[in-house]
Amino acid sequence: MKIIKLIICLLFGLMFINAGLDKFFHYMPMPEMKPEQAKIFEAFNQLFWLIPLVGAVEILGGLLFIFPKTRALGAIVILPVMVGIVIHNFTMDKSPMGMSIAGLLFLINLWMIIDNKEKYRALLK
Template sequence: MKKAVLVARILLGFVFLFFGLNGILHFLPTPPMPPGDATTFATILMTHKYMSFVALCQVIGGLLLLVGRFVPLGLTILAPILVNILLFHFLLHPEGVVIGLVCTVLELFLLFAYRLSFRGLFDANPEKF
């Protein structure tokens, strides 16, 4: 189990670090988007620098997973990004959904492996100050 967690953590961390750095440094060519709503939506996000912020979050989350410190925080940062990746591909651009599904499986596996770190989120009556 420890080896599987390590492999999943490194794979997911590397994917988000690599694509997050690409979002900032633009070292990969951008594939053409199909005409329609997906292009309009992506253009708006890129024009207003929203995607730069998302790329920075990807780099931070990926680094936390790769380093192995604050892994639950890294998973928490990356979870909403994965939700948005899946929604974008399911609803607007279905061709690229495979990498999102693979990353989601890795994320869910790691969430299960680190479930004790998240148990306080599900307390019905949390401690008060």
């Protein structure tokens, strides 16, 4: 079970590192967007600091998520981005593939938060 968890966390972290790097280097093709999605994307680009900030959080969270010693911190760092991904996929995109991937990634993130709950107890006191 330990090796499966390690592989899942490695893949999760690498996916977010890749997504974060793409926000800086733009090497992945842009998907087709509905007109309302294009308007939102354009609004995000008007806030010149937002996309680089999300990219930096994705890279940092992905790196932290890979290593067992820092995984608890990585799971918390990446959580706000993950919530945004889930909300976007379930409200705007609504494709079965997108919703299932977002849901699976969200469950992995929650699993690691629950798995590391003892590390968070001091923060809640």
